[in-house]
Amino acid sequence: MTDELDPIPEDERDDVLAAEYALGLLEDAERDAARRRAGAEPDFAARVLAWEARLAPLGNLAPVPPPAAARAALHARLFPDAAPKPFWRRAGPWQVLAGAALALAVAVLLLVSFDRNGGGGPLYPAEIASEAGDFRVIAVVDKTRDEVVLTRTAGAAPPGRVLQVWAHGPDEPAQSVGLWPAGETVRLPLPPEIAAVRGTLTLGVSEEPPGGSPTGSPSGRVFGTVDIPGVGPSS
């Protein structure tokens, strides 16, 4: 019995490869090559995603509730401490990568904010960075003025989209702080609920349609969040 692989028409090759990749049928060099293409070529990535969507109904089975112990174990794994703690892990390896540029950006922002608030109240610097490292923002919360100043150091909203800033306190629902339609820096007053937060203040940035998210929660990609512990009242 001969064992020949029938050739695939040229215009089907990418889609068949995307399907094989989505199914996990590729091995070794073929798999690695497909993975690189999925990360680099929007067209190929869209094909992989389309296959995931086509095939996902096969995994849509009748629910089997997991034991309560699994829920508790997952919580213990993700949230090891009862008290909120910074999600530094979620911010990825930015600490390692951030160098002199970051330090300088923070210093400049601090100076700007410090200057404005007259040197009185507490300032809380933080960085929001995407896991992929393609988007970074330095944020400084100024509790004297109850403002946050944000500066982009990498990345931007996609064309035709705007940035939106979100915040929440410990175990509180996130709310919009404001839109960041253009520019490298934006200064936003904190909404009263956010100004009232004591303890860990979480800031996040997403990309949204012009005018902001229509849903009250992020509707686009959330680039990242940062937890700022120990936020207190202005003195």
Added chain:
Amino acid sequence: MGAVSATDGRSGRRDRPAAPSGDVAADRAAIEGYIARAALGERAAFTALYDATSGKLHAVCIRVLGAGRDAEDAMQDAYVKVWRNAGRYRATGHSPMTWLITIARNTAIDRLRARRGDADVADYDAALAAPGATPEQSAVAASEAGRLVACLDELPADRRAAITGAYLDGRSYAWLAAEAGVPLNTMRTWLRRGLIALRACMAR
């Protein structure tokens, strides 16, 4: 999530996707909201997401790995990825259940292959990192559950078995070929033709 029909098919039996629940749109909006808020680090939203979807993800893991500790661990691993990647959900253009099921399926298959000692398998992260999916794609997903079943039914039985075997049992080409008693490239040709036919049918 709505009540759905149960089918556990070990190899040989058909795997029928569950029927859609009665209030798909409301479920979907709620789950998307949980994912969006989880992306901002809201633990309560993540917990709500877990409570609304863990039965489904657990079922996928059981289907791939069999009931027990491995399936529970795989489900947990899947939710760790969900928590860490929630901000990237929108970029995939998937419906929320497609996104969650794909993560659970890939995580369970990874574990299955590690158990078998096979080589590492496709990394879902590569697809998640990929930009460029359009919102229209996700709209397609909801209506595709029924269509997938109909289109799988149009395929020859051996090709249908190969596709479900690859998706739910993590079968490699070599394994599928041995199981069907055909040479490897014959299986690869079958499966590729089956996939092209499946896509054409679902696009009708």
